[in-house]
Amino acid sequence: MMIEVVNLTKKFSLVTEHWDPKIIAQLNDYHLKIAKIEGEFVWHSHPETDEMFLVMDGELTIHLRDKLLHLKQGELCVIPKGVEHKPSAVGECQILMVEPAGTLNTGDAGGEMTIEKIDWI
């Protein structure tokens, strides 16, 4: 059985686009994904699942309807299912996400930033 060691720095170096999540590992029916982000995403929620964000580099702001969450490198948060949120980053930010396989990046919002099929990297 092939069990791979995944180096996050190497994986992030392969990501060329912002807001283009890539799968780096599978845990049961969950995917670990990485993304480079910069600028503003769209407001959305995931009606069926919580979503974890861990900042590996840079700074992430998650807009909630009633406040802002500011996350630096080494900080994480879990956005509960159904809670509207909008990730944003002033400079480039590298994030690790954990969520069920098949979770859409734009959740219930859809739109042009939706990645219908997230690839492995």
Added chain:
Amino acid sequence: MMIEVVNLTKKFSLVTEHWDPKIIAQLNDYHLKIAKIEGEFVWHSHPETDEMFLVMDGELTIHLRDKLLHLKQGELCVIPKGVEHKPSAVGECQILMVEPAGTLNTGDAGGEMTIEKIDWI
């Protein structure tokens, strides 16, 4: 609704014992756990679940029956369910784990290193 930003450095600073995992976040029915480890753990497997290890500081060796996995800071691996493994670390190592809530640290092996009830920190 309370959504908390979790700082991993702060959480690790609260961990005083080796091989004593603590829960830092919940994602659906999964727990994110941290642990400080040093020395050798016991051979075990988790018949019902995969298990993810991400090294936040130090170096982790995971013994498999047919090879060794060496993980440095920023490296992760997923041990598939049912695969026997034995984590070890020469110096202190800080790890982040993702696995279903209720997963026993010693899996099917039991023994004195088992933590029956893992607390939040």
